[in-house]
Amino acid sequence: MKTKLKDKVGVRIGVGALLLLLFLILNTLVAAQDIKLKVDECIDAYTKTGGFSGSVFIARGGKILLSKGYGMANYEYDLPNTPQTKFLLGSVTKQFTGMAIMQLQEKGLLDVNDPINKYIPDYANGEKITVHHLLTHTSGIPSFTDFPEYEQTMMIPSPVEKTIERFKDKPLEFAPGEKFKYSNSGYILLGYIIEKVSGKSYEEFLKENIFQPLGMINTGYAHTSEIIKHRASGYAPSDSGIVNAAYIDMSIPFSAGALYSTNEDLYLWHRALYTEELVKKSTLDKIFTPFKENYGYGWVIDTLFNRKRITHGGGINGFSNNITRYVDDDVCVIVLSNFELAQVGKICRDLAAIVFGEKYELLKERIAIKVNPEILDSYVGEYELEPGFVITITKEDNRLFTQATGQPKVEIFPESQIKFFLKVVDAQLTFLKDKEGKVTQIILYQGGKDYPAKKIK
DSSP states (O other): OHHHHHHHHHHHHHHHHHHHHHHHHHHHHHHHHHHHHHHHHHHHHHHHTTOOOEEEEEEETTEEEEEEEESEEETTTTEEOOTTOBEEOGGGHHHHHHHHHHHHHHTTSOOTTSBGGGTSTTOTTTTTOBHHHHHTTOSOOOOGGGSTTHHHHTTSOOOHHHHHHTTTTSOOSSOTTSOOOOOHHHHHHHHHHHHHHHSSOHHHHHIIIIIHHHTOTTOEEOOSSSOOTTBOOOEEEETTEEEEOOOOOTTTTHHHHOEEEOHHHHHHHHHHTTSSSSSOHHHHHHHTOOOGGGBOSSSEEEEETTEEEEEEEEEETTEEEEEEEETTTTEEEEEEESBTTOOHHHHHHHHHHHHHTOOOOOOOOOOOOOOOHHHHHHHOEEEEEETTEEEEEEEETTEEEEEETTSOOEEEEESSSSEEEESSSSEEEEEEEOTTSOEEEEEEEETTEEEEEEEOO
Protein backbone atom coordinates (compact mmCIF):
# COMPACT_ATOMS: atom_id res chain seq x y z
CA MET A 1 0.00 0.00 0.00
CA LYS A 2 2.81 2.42 0.87
CA THR A 3 4.50 1.74 -2.45
CA LYS A 4 1.32 2.47 -4.41
CA LEU A 5 0.82 5.71 -2.44
CA LYS A 6 4.34 6.83 -3.33
CA ASP A 7 3.71 6.07 -6.99
CA LYS A 8 0.52 8.15 -7.00
CA VAL A 9 2.28 11.05 -5.28
CA GLY A 10 5.12 10.82 -7.78
CA VAL A 11 2.68 10.93 -10.68
CA ARG A 12 0.93 13.94 -9.20
CA ILE A 13 4.23 15.75 -8.69
CA GLY A 14 5.32 14.91 -12.24
CA VAL A 15 2.07 16.17 -13.75
CA GLY A 16 2.26 19.32 -11.63
CA ALA A 17 5.79 20.06 -12.75
CA LEU A 18 4.82 19.48 -16.37
CA LEU A 19 1.83 21.82 -16.08
CA LEU A 20 4.06 24.47 -14.48
CA LEU A 21 6.59 24.10 -17.30
CA LEU A 22 3.85 24.39 -19.93
CA PHE A 23 2.49 27.48 -18.16
CA LEU A 24 5.92 29.11 -18.12
CA ILE A 25 6.48 28.32 -21.81
CA LEU A 26 3.05 29.65 -22.74
CA ASN A 27 3.59 32.77 -20.65
CA THR A 28 6.94 33.37 -22.32
CA LEU A 29 5.41 32.97 -25.78
CA VAL A 30 2.58 35.36 -24.92
CA ALA A 31 5.08 37.91 -23.55
CA ALA A 32 7.22 37.64 -26.69
CA GLN A 33 4.17 38.04 -28.91
CA ASP A 34 3.06 41.06 -26.88
CA ILE A 35 6.50 42.64 -27.37
CA LYS A 36 6.30 42.06 -31.14
CA LEU A 37 2.86 43.69 -31.36
CA LYS A 38 3.99 46.71 -29.35
CA VAL A 39 7.18 47.05 -31.39
CA ASP A 40 5.21 46.96 -34.65
CA GLU A 41 2.86 49.62 -33.30
CA CYS A 42 5.81 51.77 -32.22
CA ILE A 43 7.73 51.46 -35.49
CA ASP A 44 4.60 51.93 -37.61
CA ALA A 45 4.08 55.30 -35.92
CA TYR A 46 7.51 56.36 -37.25
CA THR A 47 7.12 54.87 -40.73
CA LYS A 48 3.74 56.57 -41.24
CA THR A 49 5.35 59.97 -40.73
CA GLY A 50 8.05 59.13 -43.28
CA GLY A 51 10.62 59.30 -40.50
CA PHE A 52 11.88 55.71 -40.57
CA SER A 53 12.80 52.85 -42.83
CA GLY A 54 15.25 50.20 -41.75
CA SER A 55 15.74 47.03 -39.74
CA VAL A 56 15.04 46.38 -36.06
CA PHE A 57 16.49 43.72 -33.78
CA ILE A 58 15.77 42.86 -30.13
CA ALA A 59 17.26 40.00 -28.10
CA ARG A 60 17.11 39.05 -24.44
CA GLY A 61 18.93 36.34 -22.56
CA GLY A 62 20.48 34.95 -25.72
CA LYS A 63 17.08 34.62 -27.44
CA ILE A 64 15.99 36.71 -30.41
CA LEU A 65 12.67 38.41 -29.68
CA LEU A 66 12.38 40.26 -32.99
CA SER A 67 14.38 40.66 -36.18
CA LYS A 68 12.44 42.51 -38.85
CA GLY A 69 12.74 44.98 -41.69
CA TYR A 70 10.50 48.02 -42.20
CA GLY A 71 10.11 50.26 -45.23
CA MET A 72 12.27 50.05 -48.32
CA ALA A 73 15.93 49.28 -48.87
CA ASN A 74 15.47 50.84 -52.31
CA TYR A 75 12.44 52.96 -53.09
CA GLU A 76 13.11 53.12 -56.82
CA TYR A 77 12.87 49.33 -57.18
CA ASP A 78 10.44 48.76 -54.29
CA LEU A 79 12.92 46.47 -52.51
CA PRO A 80 11.96 46.04 -48.85
CA ASN A 81 14.31 46.12 -45.89
CA THR A 82 14.90 42.71 -44.30
CA PRO A 83 17.00 41.35 -41.42
CA GLN A 84 19.69 40.62 -44.03
CA THR A 85 19.82 44.16 -45.43
CA LYS A 86 23.25 45.78 -45.12
CA PHE A 87 23.43 49.35 -43.83
CA LEU A 88 26.28 51.85 -43.63
CA LEU A 89 27.14 52.10 -39.93
CA GLY A 90 28.59 55.59 -39.67
CA SER A 91 30.07 56.10 -36.21
CA VAL A 92 29.04 52.65 -34.99
CA THR A 93 32.32 51.87 -36.77
CA LYS A 94 34.22 53.49 -33.88
CA GLN A 95 33.65 50.59 -31.48
CA PHE A 96 35.41 48.26 -33.91
CA THR A 97 38.29 50.71 -34.26
CA GLY A 98 38.54 50.84 -30.47
CA MET A 99 38.59 47.04 -30.27
CA ALA A 100 41.35 46.83 -32.89
CA ILE A 101 43.51 49.28 -30.91
CA MET A 102 43.06 47.20 -27.76
CA GLN A 103 43.93 43.99 -29.60
CA LEU A 104 47.18 45.61 -30.69
CA GLN A 105 47.85 46.65 -27.11
CA GLU A 106 47.38 43.06 -25.95
CA LYS A 107 49.88 41.99 -28.60
CA GLY A 108 52.36 44.47 -27.12
CA LEU A 109 52.49 46.51 -30.34
CA LEU A 110 51.26 49.77 -28.80
CA ASP A 111 50.10 51.30 -25.52
CA VAL A 112 47.10 53.60 -25.19
CA ASN A 113 49.23 55.90 -23.04
CA ASP A 114 51.74 56.39 -25.85
CA PRO A 115 51.92 59.90 -27.37
CA ILE A 116 50.81 59.81 -30.98
CA ASN A 117 54.08 61.31 -32.25
CA LYS A 118 55.52 57.84 -31.59
CA TYR A 119 53.49 56.70 -34.62
CA ILE A 120 53.08 60.01 -36.49
CA PRO A 121 56.38 61.86 -35.85
CA ASP A 122 55.47 65.12 -37.60
CA TYR A 123 52.02 65.58 -36.04
CA ALA A 124 51.61 69.03 -34.43
CA ASN A 125 51.37 68.70 -30.61
CA GLY A 126 51.76 64.96 -31.04
CA GLU A 127 53.86 64.73 -27.89
CA LYS A 128 50.90 65.99 -25.82
CA ILE A 129 48.19 63.78 -27.36
CA THR A 130 47.94 60.11 -26.42
CA VAL A 131 46.13 57.22 -28.07
CA HIS A 132 43.81 57.27 -25.05
CA HIS A 133 42.90 60.87 -25.85
CA LEU A 134 41.96 59.86 -29.39
CA LEU A 135 39.82 56.96 -28.17
CA THR A 136 37.92 59.11 -25.66
CA HIS A 137 37.45 62.27 -27.80
CA THR A 138 39.53 64.30 -25.38
CA SER A 139 42.45 65.13 -27.71
CA GLY A 140 41.37 68.68 -28.56
CA ILE A 141 41.86 67.91 -32.28
CA PRO A 142 39.12 69.64 -34.30
CA SER A 143 36.81 67.32 -36.23
CA PHE A 144 37.41 67.73 -39.95
CA THR A 145 33.75 66.94 -40.64
CA ASP A 146 32.91 70.31 -39.03
CA PHE A 147 35.15 72.28 -41.40
CA PRO A 148 33.29 74.70 -43.76
CA GLU A 149 34.68 72.98 -46.85
CA TYR A 150 33.71 69.46 -45.76
CA GLU A 151 30.50 69.20 -47.80
CA GLN A 152 32.34 70.34 -50.94
CA THR A 153 35.10 67.75 -50.48
CA MET A 154 33.32 64.67 -49.12
CA MET A 155 32.70 63.25 -52.60
CA ILE A 156 36.40 63.34 -53.57
CA PRO A 157 38.47 60.18 -52.88
CA SER A 158 41.02 60.82 -50.14
CA PRO A 159 43.77 58.46 -48.92
CA VAL A 160 44.06 58.55 -45.14
CA GLU A 161 47.32 60.53 -45.30
CA LYS A 162 45.59 63.23 -47.34
CA THR A 163 42.65 63.33 -44.93
CA ILE A 164 45.06 63.77 -42.00
CA GLU A 165 46.73 66.67 -43.85
CA ARG A 166 43.44 68.56 -43.56
CA PHE A 167 43.64 68.84 -39.78
CA LYS A 168 47.14 67.86 -38.58
CA ASP A 169 48.39 71.44 -38.29
CA LYS A 170 45.18 72.99 -36.99
CA PRO A 171 45.34 74.51 -33.49
CA LEU A 172 43.98 72.33 -30.69
CA GLU A 173 40.59 73.40 -29.37
CA PHE A 174 41.69 72.68 -25.80
CA ALA A 175 44.52 71.02 -23.90
CA PRO A 176 44.51 67.21 -24.37
CA GLY A 177 42.57 65.49 -21.59
CA GLU A 178 40.93 68.72 -20.42
CA LYS A 179 37.53 68.33 -22.12
CA PHE A 180 35.37 66.03 -24.22
CA LYS A 181 34.51 67.03 -27.78
CA TYR A 182 33.52 64.48 -30.37
CA SER A 183 36.18 64.30 -33.06
CA ASN A 184 36.07 62.19 -36.20
CA SER A 185 39.63 63.34 -36.82
CA GLY A 186 40.80 61.42 -33.75
CA TYR A 187 39.34 58.16 -35.02
CA ILE A 188 40.88 58.72 -38.47
CA LEU A 189 44.24 58.88 -36.70
CA LEU A 190 43.46 55.65 -34.84
CA GLY A 191 42.86 53.87 -38.15
CA TYR A 192 46.15 55.18 -39.46
CA ILE A 193 47.94 53.95 -36.32
CA ILE A 194 46.32 50.52 -36.70
CA GLU A 195 47.70 50.27 -40.24
CA LYS A 196 51.16 51.49 -39.32
CA VAL A 197 51.55 49.23 -36.27
CA SER A 198 49.99 46.07 -37.74
CA GLY A 199 51.44 46.34 -41.23
CA LYS A 200 47.97 45.60 -42.64
CA SER A 201 45.23 47.79 -44.05
CA TYR A 202 42.53 48.85 -41.60
CA GLU A 203 40.04 46.76 -43.55
CA GLU A 204 42.26 43.67 -43.56
CA PHE A 205 43.07 43.91 -39.85
CA LEU A 206 39.41 44.08 -38.82
CA LYS A 207 38.48 41.26 -41.16
CA GLU A 208 41.18 38.93 -39.84
CA ASN A 209 40.94 39.81 -36.15
CA ILE A 210 37.25 40.58 -35.58
CA PHE A 211 34.86 39.74 -38.41
CA GLN A 212 36.15 36.32 -39.46
CA PRO A 213 36.67 34.97 -35.91
CA LEU A 214 33.08 35.95 -35.03
CA GLY A 215 31.53 34.72 -38.28
CA MET A 216 30.45 38.24 -39.25
CA ILE A 217 30.31 37.44 -42.95
CA ASN A 218 27.94 40.33 -43.73
CA THR A 219 30.17 43.05 -42.29
CA GLY A 220 33.00 44.93 -43.95
CA TYR A 221 34.39 48.14 -45.38
CA ALA A 222 31.78 49.82 -47.59
CA HIS A 223 33.87 50.63 -50.64
CA THR A 224 31.97 52.96 -52.95
CA SER A 225 32.73 51.06 -56.16
CA GLU A 226 32.21 47.49 -54.94
CA ILE A 227 29.05 45.47 -55.52
CA ILE A 228 27.76 44.63 -52.05
CA LYS A 229 24.69 42.43 -52.26
CA HIS A 230 21.69 43.49 -50.19
CA ARG A 231 23.21 46.92 -49.54
CA ALA A 232 20.50 49.49 -48.77
CA SER A 233 20.35 52.80 -50.60
CA GLY A 234 20.51 55.86 -48.36
CA TYR A 235 17.87 58.59 -48.27
CA ALA A 236 17.46 62.12 -46.94
CA PRO A 237 14.56 64.52 -46.44
CA SER A 238 13.88 67.52 -48.66
CA ASP A 239 11.11 70.07 -49.02
CA SER A 240 9.65 67.88 -51.78
CA GLY A 241 9.85 64.59 -49.86
CA ILE A 242 12.44 61.82 -49.57
CA VAL A 243 15.41 62.03 -51.96
CA ASN A 244 18.62 60.11 -52.52
CA ALA A 245 21.24 61.14 -49.98
CA ALA A 246 24.20 63.29 -50.95
CA TYR A 247 27.13 61.26 -52.29
CA ILE A 248 30.15 60.59 -50.06
CA ASP A 249 33.25 58.70 -51.11
CA MET A 250 33.82 56.00 -48.51
CA SER A 251 37.53 56.74 -48.27
CA ILE A 252 36.54 59.86 -46.32
CA PRO A 253 34.99 58.32 -43.15
CA PHE A 254 37.58 55.50 -43.02
CA SER A 255 38.03 54.20 -39.45
CA ALA A 256 35.62 56.80 -38.07
CA GLY A 257 32.59 55.57 -40.03
CA ALA A 258 33.11 53.49 -43.19
CA LEU A 259 31.84 50.03 -42.18
CA TYR A 260 28.60 48.30 -43.16
CA SER A 261 26.78 45.49 -41.38
CA THR A 262 23.46 43.86 -40.61
CA ASN A 263 21.49 43.62 -37.39
CA GLU A 264 22.19 39.89 -37.16
CA ASP A 265 25.96 40.35 -37.56
CA LEU A 266 25.94 43.07 -34.91
CA TYR A 267 24.19 40.63 -32.60
CA LEU A 268 27.13 38.23 -33.03
CA TRP A 269 29.36 41.13 -32.02
CA HIS A 270 27.18 41.83 -28.98
CA ARG A 271 27.37 38.20 -27.82
CA ALA A 272 31.14 38.09 -28.27
CA LEU A 273 31.58 41.08 -25.95
CA TYR A 274 30.45 38.85 -23.06
CA THR A 275 33.38 36.53 -23.77
CA GLU A 276 37.17 36.66 -24.09
CA GLU A 277 37.10 35.55 -27.71
CA LEU A 278 38.60 38.81 -28.96
CA VAL A 279 40.39 40.25 -25.91
CA LYS A 280 40.77 39.51 -22.21
CA LYS A 281 38.15 40.54 -19.67
CA SER A 282 40.51 43.12 -18.20
CA THR A 283 40.77 44.71 -21.64
CA LEU A 284 36.98 44.69 -22.08
CA ASP A 285 36.68 46.38 -18.70
CA LYS A 286 38.99 49.11 -19.96
CA ILE A 287 36.97 49.54 -23.16
CA PHE A 288 33.77 49.93 -21.15
CA THR A 289 35.16 52.28 -18.51
CA PRO A 290 33.59 55.74 -19.00
CA PHE A 291 35.90 58.74 -19.15
CA LYS A 292 34.68 62.29 -19.71
CA GLU A 293 31.00 62.63 -20.73
CA ASN A 294 30.55 58.88 -20.09
CA TYR A 295 32.60 57.98 -23.17
CA GLY A 296 34.80 54.88 -23.14
CA TYR A 297 36.66 53.42 -26.11
CA GLY A 298 34.12 53.73 -28.93
CA TRP A 299 31.11 53.42 -26.60
CA VAL A 300 28.98 55.58 -24.32
CA ILE A 301 28.47 53.99 -20.90
CA ASP A 302 25.58 55.30 -18.78
CA THR A 303 22.26 54.22 -17.24
CA LEU A 304 18.66 54.19 -18.44
CA PHE A 305 15.66 52.76 -16.58
CA ASN A 306 18.11 52.29 -13.68
CA ARG A 307 19.98 49.76 -15.81
CA LYS A 308 23.55 49.91 -17.08
CA ARG A 309 23.53 50.85 -20.75
CA ILE A 310 26.39 50.63 -23.26
CA THR A 311 25.48 52.32 -26.51
CA HIS A 312 26.61 54.21 -29.60
CA GLY A 313 24.87 55.87 -32.51
CA GLY A 314 26.06 56.43 -36.03
CA GLY A 315 25.07 58.81 -38.78
CA ILE A 316 26.37 59.14 -42.31
CA ASN A 317 24.85 60.34 -45.59
CA GLY A 318 21.55 58.48 -45.96
CA PHE A 319 21.88 56.38 -42.80
CA SER A 320 21.25 56.60 -39.05
CA ASN A 321 21.95 53.76 -36.61
CA ASN A 322 22.13 52.77 -32.97
CA ILE A 323 23.23 49.70 -31.03
CA THR A 324 22.33 49.58 -27.34
CA ARG A 325 23.34 46.90 -24.84
CA TYR A 326 21.84 46.53 -21.37
CA VAL A 327 24.66 44.32 -20.26
CA ASP A 328 23.44 43.25 -16.83
CA ASP A 329 20.06 42.26 -18.28
CA ASP A 330 21.53 40.64 -21.40
CA VAL A 331 19.29 42.77 -23.61
CA CYS A 332 20.38 44.07 -26.99
CA VAL A 333 18.46 46.55 -29.15
CA ILE A 334 19.76 47.41 -32.62
CA VAL A 335 18.13 49.84 -35.04
CA LEU A 336 19.66 50.43 -38.47
CA SER A 337 18.01 52.94 -40.81
CA ASN A 338 18.58 54.05 -44.39
CA PHE A 339 16.98 57.44 -43.67
CA GLU A 340 19.58 59.86 -42.38
CA LEU A 341 17.37 61.79 -39.96
CA ALA A 342 15.64 58.78 -38.43
CA GLN A 343 15.35 59.15 -34.65
CA VAL A 344 17.10 55.86 -33.97
CA GLY A 345 18.23 56.83 -30.49
CA LYS A 346 14.67 57.53 -29.41
CA ILE A 347 13.43 54.40 -31.15
CA CYS A 348 16.02 52.30 -29.30
CA ARG A 349 14.89 53.87 -26.03
CA ASP A 350 11.22 53.16 -26.79
CA LEU A 351 11.94 49.55 -27.73
CA ALA A 352 13.92 49.01 -24.54
CA ALA A 353 11.00 50.48 -22.59
CA ILE A 354 8.73 47.90 -24.22
CA VAL A 355 11.06 45.06 -23.22
CA PHE A 356 11.41 46.27 -19.63
CA GLY A 357 7.77 47.30 -19.18
CA GLU A 358 8.68 50.98 -18.78
CA LYS A 359 6.67 53.99 -19.97
CA TYR A 360 7.01 55.29 -23.52
CA GLU A 361 4.92 57.44 -25.84
CA LEU A 362 3.91 56.57 -29.37
CA LEU A 363 4.89 59.15 -31.96
CA LYS A 364 1.66 61.10 -32.41
CA GLU A 365 0.23 62.40 -35.64
CA ARG A 366 0.23 66.20 -35.75
CA ILE A 367 -2.25 68.31 -37.70
CA ALA A 368 -1.11 71.47 -39.51
CA ILE A 369 -3.18 74.65 -39.35
CA LYS A 370 -3.11 77.94 -41.28
CA VAL A 371 -1.19 80.90 -39.84
CA ASN A 372 -1.27 84.54 -40.93
CA PRO A 373 1.64 85.22 -43.36
CA GLU A 374 2.66 88.29 -41.32
CA ILE A 375 3.21 86.07 -38.29
CA LEU A 376 5.37 83.77 -40.42
CA ASP A 377 7.44 86.78 -41.52
CA SER A 378 8.28 87.57 -37.89
CA TYR A 379 9.86 84.13 -37.45
CA VAL A 380 12.30 84.44 -40.35
CA GLY A 381 15.91 84.76 -39.21
CA GLU A 382 18.91 82.98 -37.70
CA TYR A 383 18.95 81.36 -34.28
CA GLU A 384 22.16 80.21 -32.59
CA LEU A 385 21.84 76.88 -30.79
CA GLU A 386 25.51 76.87 -29.81
CA PRO A 387 28.63 78.60 -31.16
CA GLY A 388 28.98 77.68 -34.81
CA PHE A 389 25.64 75.87 -34.98
CA VAL A 390 22.80 77.99 -36.35
CA ILE A 391 19.18 77.23 -37.21
CA THR A 392 18.02 79.35 -40.15
CA ILE A 393 14.30 79.97 -40.69
CA THR A 394 13.18 81.04 -44.18
CA LYS A 395 9.82 81.66 -45.83
CA GLU A 396 8.76 80.58 -49.32
CA ASP A 397 5.21 80.78 -50.73
CA ASN A 398 3.77 81.34 -47.23
CA ARG A 399 5.56 78.21 -45.94
CA LEU A 400 8.33 78.13 -43.35
CA PHE A 401 11.51 76.12 -43.72
CA THR A 402 14.31 75.34 -41.29
CA GLN A 403 17.91 74.50 -42.01
CA ALA A 404 20.51 73.76 -39.35
CA THR A 405 24.23 74.13 -40.01
CA GLY A 406 25.40 71.27 -42.23
CA GLN A 407 21.90 69.79 -42.61
CA PRO A 408 19.30 69.86 -45.41
CA LYS A 409 16.49 72.40 -45.55
CA VAL A 410 13.10 71.00 -44.53
CA GLU A 411 9.63 72.43 -44.13
CA ILE A 412 8.10 73.07 -40.71
CA PHE A 413 4.34 73.02 -40.19
CA PRO A 414 2.28 75.11 -37.73
CA GLU A 415 0.14 73.36 -35.15
CA SER A 416 -0.52 76.65 -33.32
CA GLN A 417 0.44 80.31 -33.78
CA ILE A 418 3.83 79.72 -32.16
CA LYS A 419 4.41 75.96 -32.33
CA PHE A 420 5.67 74.18 -35.45
CA PHE A 421 6.63 70.59 -36.18
CA LEU A 422 8.77 68.67 -38.65
CA LYS A 423 7.39 65.72 -40.56
CA VAL A 424 10.72 64.15 -41.43
CA VAL A 425 11.76 63.72 -37.80
CA ASP A 426 10.07 63.87 -34.41
CA ALA A 427 11.04 67.44 -33.58
CA GLN A 428 9.19 70.64 -32.81
CA LEU A 429 10.00 74.35 -32.69
CA THR A 430 8.38 76.97 -30.45
CA PHE A 431 8.91 80.68 -31.17
CA LEU A 432 9.13 82.92 -28.09
CA LYS A 433 8.54 86.69 -27.95
CA ASP A 434 9.46 89.46 -25.49
CA LYS A 435 7.01 91.91 -23.91
CA GLU A 436 7.04 94.08 -27.03
CA GLY A 437 6.03 91.09 -29.17
CA LYS A 438 9.42 90.74 -30.83
CA VAL A 439 10.64 87.19 -31.52
CA THR A 440 13.77 86.62 -29.42
CA GLN A 441 14.40 82.87 -29.50
CA ILE A 442 13.16 79.45 -30.40
CA ILE A 443 13.00 76.27 -28.36
CA LEU A 444 13.87 73.11 -30.26
CA TYR A 445 12.32 70.02 -28.74
CA GLN A 446 13.90 66.77 -29.91
CA GLY A 447 14.80 63.45 -28.31
CA GLY A 448 12.99 64.32 -25.09
CA LYS A 449 15.04 67.49 -24.49
CA ASP A 450 14.57 71.25 -24.93
CA TYR A 451 17.28 73.24 -26.72
CA PRO A 452 16.97 77.05 -26.60
CA ALA A 453 18.38 79.08 -29.49
CA LYS A 454 18.72 82.85 -29.34
CA LYS A 455 17.78 84.92 -32.40
CA ILE A 456 20.96 86.55 -33.71
CA LYS A 457 19.81 87.94 -37.07
